[in-house]
Amino acid sequence: MSFPEPSTIAQAHSLKLQQQIKTAMTQHHGKISFHNYMQLALYAPGLGYYSAGAHKFGESGDFITAPEISPLFGMTIASALKPYIAAMSQPDWLELGAGTGRLAESILDYLAKEKNLPQHYFILEVSADLKQRQQDYLQAKLSGEIFKRIIWLDRLPNSFSGIIIANEVLDALPVHRFKITENGAKEIYVVEANSDSTALNNFHEILDNPSSAYLEQRLNALMLPKEQGGMGLTAGYESEINLQQEALLKSLTAILTQGILLFIDYGFPAREYYHPDRDTGTLMCHYQHHAHPNPYFWPGLQDITSHVDFTALAKCGIENGLTLETFMTQGALLMHGGIMELAQAFLTQEKSSLLTANAVRKLVSPEEMGELFKAILFSKNLHIALPQQLEDADCRHRL
Ligand SMILES: C[S@@+](CC[C@H](N)C(=O)[O-])C[C@H]1O[C@@H](n2cnc3c(N)ncnc32)[C@H](O)[C@@H]1O
Numbered sequence: 001m002s003f004p005e006p007s008t009i010a011q012a013h014s015l016k017l018q019q020q021i022k023t024a025m026t027q028h029h030g031k032i033s034f035h036n037y038m039q040l041a042l043y044a045p046g047l048g049y050y051s052a053g054a055h056k057f058g059e060s061g062d063f064i065t066a067p068e069i070s071p072l073f074g075m076t077i078a079s080a081l082k083p084y085i086a087a088m089s090q091p092d093w094l095e096l097g098a099g100t101g102r103l104a105e106s107i108l109d110y111l112a113k114e115k116n117l118p119q120h121y122f123i124l125e126v127s128a129d130l131k132q133r134q135q136d137y138l139q140a141k142l143s144g145e146i147f148k149r150i151i152w153l154d155r156l157p158n159s160f161s162g163i164i165i166a167n168e169v170l171d172a173l174p175v176h177r178f179k180i181t182e183n184g185a186k187e188i189y190v191v192e193a194n195s196d197s198t199a200l201n202n203f204h205e206i207l208d209n210p211s212s213a214y215l216e217q218r219l220n221a222l223m224l225p226k227e228q229g230g231m232g233l234t235a236g237y238e239s240e241i242n243l244q245q246e247a248l249l250k251s252l253t254a255i256l257t258q259g260i261l262l263f264i265d266y267g268f269p270a271r272e273y274y275h276p277d278r279d280t281g282t283l284m285c286h287y288q289h290h291a292h293p294n295p296y297f298w299p300g301l302q303d304i305t306s307h308v309d310f311t312a313l314a315k316c317g318i319e320n321g322l323t324l325e326t327f328m329t330q331g332a333l334l335m336h337g338g339i340m341e342l343a344q345a346f347l348t349q350e351k352s353s354l355l356t357a358n359a360v361r362k363l364v365s366p367e368e369m370g371e372l373f374k375a376i377l378f379s380k381n382l383h384i385a386l387p388q389q390l391e392d393a394d395c396r397h398r399l
Contacts, residue, residue, distance in 0.1 A: 003287055003288065003290050003292075003297070004288055006298055006301050010298070010301055011298070013047065013052065013300055013301070014298045014299055014300045014301050016047060017040070017041070017044055017047040017048065017299050017300040018202055018203075018299055018300075020040060020044055020047060021037060021040050021041070021044075021190075021203070021299065022192055024036065024040060025190070025191065025192055030191055030192070031189040031190065031191045031206065031208070032189065032190055033176060033187060033188075033189055033190075033211045034175075034176065034177040034187075034188045034189065034190055034205070034240075034295075035174045035175060035176045035177075035211075035244075036174075036190075037190040037203070037295070038174035038175065038295065038304055039174040040299075041295065041299040041300060041304055042172065042174065042303075042304060043126060043127075043174075044300075045128075047300055048300060049299075049300055049301065049302060049303055049304070050126070050127040050129075050130065050172065051126075051127050051128065051129060052129060052300065053129050054300075054301060056099075056130075056303070057099055057100050058100075061288075062286045062287055062288055062289065062302060062303050063286040063289070063303060065099060065167065065168050066167060066168075066264070066330070066363055066369060066373070067099065067100075067102040067103035067106065067167060068099075068100065068102055069359050069362050069363060070356070070359035070360070070362075070363065071102070071105070071106035071109065071346075072106075072334075072339055072342055072343055072346060072356070072359060072360065072363070073103070073106065073334070073363055074102070074103045074104075074105070074106030074107040074110065075106050075107070075109070075110040075342050075346075076333075076334045076337040076338060076339040076342055077107065077165070077262070077264075077333070077334075077337065078106075078107045078110045078111055078114075079110065079337050079338050079342060080333060080334075080336065080337030080338070080387075080389065080390065081163065081260070081262070082114075082387075083384060083387040084163065084259075084260050084379075084382065084384065084387075085111075085116055085163070087382060087384045088161070088162060088163075088258070088259065088382065090116055090117070090118055090119070091118060091161065091162035091163050091259060092118045092119060092120040092121070092122065092160070092161065092162035092163070093107065093118050093120075093121045093122065093162055093163045093164075093165065094122040094123075094124065094153075094157075094160055094162065094163070094164045094165070095107075095121070095122070095123050095124070095164075095165050095166070096124050096125075096164070096165070096166040096169045096248075097124075097125060097126070097130075097166060097167075097168070097169035097172065098123045098125055098130070098134050099130065099134075099167075099168075100130070100133055100134065100137055101123075101133065101134035101135075101137040101138045101141075102137075103165075103167055104121060104123060104134070104138060104150065105137070105138060105141050105142060107121075107165075108121060108142060108146050108149070108150075109142075109146075112146055117146065117149065118149060118162070119149060120149055120150075120151055121149050121150045121151070122150075122151050122152075122153050122157070122160075123150060123151070123152050123153065124152075124153045124154075124155070124156065125152065131152055134152075135152065138150060156251055156252070156255050157255060158255060159255050159256075159257050160255050160256055160257065160259070161256070161257045161258045161259050162259045163259055163260055163262070164252055164256065164259065164260070164261040164262070165261075165262045165263075165264075166262075166263050166264075166265075167263075167264045167265070168264070168265055168266075169263070169265070170242065170245045170248075170263055170265045170267075170308045170313070171265050171266060171267070171305040171306060171307065171308055172303070172305055173242055173244040173245050173248065174244055175240040175241060175242045175243075175244070175283070175306045176210075176211075176215055176240060176241050176242075176243060177238070177239070177240045177281065177283065178210070178219050178238070178239065178240070178241065179207055179236075179237070179238040180219075180223060180233050180234060180235050180236065180237045180238075181207065181235055182235050184220075184223075185210065185216065185219035185220060185222070185223060185233075186207035186208060186209065186210070187207070187208060187209065187210045187211055187215065187219075188205050188206075188207060188238075189205065189206050189207070189208050190203050190204070190205060190296075191203065191204060191205075191206055202296065203296045204296075214243075215241070215243065218241060218243070219241070222241070222274060231270060231271075231274035232276075233274060236279065237276075237279045238279060238280050238281055239273075239274060239278070239279075239280075239281035239282070240281045240282065240283060240306050241309075241312075242306065242308065242309065242312070245308065245312075245313060245316075246312065246313070246316040249261075249313060249316050249317055249320070250316065250320055253317065253320045253321060253322055253380065254320075256380045257380075257381065258380060258381040258382055259379070259380060259381075259382060260325065260377060260378065260379045260380075260382065261317075261322070261377070261378045261379075261380075262375060262376070262377050263308075263313070263375070263376050264330060264333075264373060264374070264375045265307075265308045265373065265374065266307050266308065266369075266372045266373050266374070267282075267307040267308030267309060267310050267372075267374060268307060268308075268309070268310065268374075269309075269310055269311045269398045269399045270309050270310075270311035270312060270399075271311070273307065273309045273311070274309075280293075281306070282306045282307035283295060283304065283305070283306050284304075284305055284306070284307075285297060285302050285303060285304050285305070286302060286303040286305070287301065287302035287303075308374075310327060310374055310376055310399060311399045313376060314327065314376060314396075314399050317378045321380065322378040322379065322380050323378060323379045323380070324376075324377075324378055324396060324399075325377040325378060325379050325386055325390075326375075326376075326377045326386060326390050326391075326393075326394045326395075326396060327374065327375070327376045327377075327394070327395050327396045327398065327399055328374065328375055328390070328393040328394055328395050329366075329370060329371050329373065329374055329375075329393075329395070330363065330364070330369055330370055330371075330373035330374060330375055331363075331364040331365065331366060331369075331370025331371060331373075332370075332393035332395070333375045333390075333393065334363055334364050334370075335364055335393070336389040336390060336392055336393040337389065337390075338389070339360055339363070339364065340360070343356050343357075343360055377390075
């Protein structure tokens with residue numbers, strides 16, 4: 001890989017994190033699960049990719065997310081959710097993993113114009129670095145009247161009623177990786193490489209038995225034939241499973257007394273996720289706008305992600321008492337949510353037509369984010385008919 005060389009300071013930062021990962025290995029008989037490796041690489045306090053000061057978002061960072069492309073993304077989402085907002089009467093919002101704060105900014109701006117400002121807009125952000133960036137950015141951008149409604153949380157509240165939203169958060173949760181062998185499903189573990197000391201090969205992978213009985217049970221279920229509800233995975237197949245997204249959904253469901261949960265992310269229904277052709281999984285790394293598959297490249301300096309299995313998420317929500325309101329592509333959500341109409345209004349206000357047209361194309365076009373990114377909406381104790389514009393775009397049958 002011929003990527004831009006990190007600065008000496010950045011390399012020293014990564015080496016410090018690598019040392020911490022090696023210490024964790026020593027404490028666990030020389031190996032840690034890939035899940036634990038990914039947890040440390042992204043979230044080790046002060047050192048992980050999200051916890052430390054790497055720029056991450058935008059042109060000068062490693063990747064661009066939808067709220068960074070245009071405020072039309074957040075405005076259209078808030079517009080699409082209007083019937084739910086009306087049914088709950090100015091509900092509170094809870095955003096998970098707010099990145100730079102741009103999604104919150106666009107949603108709150110839109111709600112202010114609609115005279116539908118919530119009393120509270122809560123943000124739960126696990127990264128201390130991003131929390132500080134969100135606070136600085138939103139304070140500078142929003143009026144005092146709006147800013148005072150934003151409350152940063154350190155953990156989930158005991159109960160919440162209103163709208164929960166998370167854009168590109170599930171893909172950033174650590175996953176368990178596995179490989180199917182002739183001797184059953186094995187988990188991928190990471191060990192220290194014993195030769196050289198370059199960042200690319202400080203670690204390598206070995207297979208061993210799954211780290212928990214529950215994981216083993218889930219992997220065995222994926223190996224069952226399709227007629228028995230499995231995915232028919234056979235020897236040689238490698239992929240990942242995101243148990244943390246299910247744990248997060250369960251916790252959110254437990255605190256939600258009434259309201260909706262909207263997750264937007266890249267991913268597929270299970271049949272496509274575990275398609276026989278996708279036999280090396282969906283793990284992907286992002287370093288300075290280069291996407292590549294090596295999670296051991298300068299740990300702490302690059303993002304590591306995987307796609308979302310929306311069937312598993314839907315199943316988990318339903319099993320925990322949520323109603324699956326709808327599932328659709330991001331393109332459909334934005335088109336049916338009225339992005340074109342909002343773009344017209346937006347144009348007359350501030351942006352050049354070329355910039356706006358480009359942003360809309362990136363967000364909705366199937367070749368860009370429109371098809372790969374999906375939206376899944378759950379409700380709890382809130383009985384309203386699915387708004388017509390969402391009904392028209394609904395794809396729950398694909399799950
Ligand atoms: C890929 S970024 C997306 C940021 C933003 N939502 C956007 O669309 O630009 C993932 C975000 O999720 C946060 N995050 C990861 N795990 C989380 C969790 N369990 N709860 C809340 N935030 C989390 C990260 O710190 C980061 O802010």
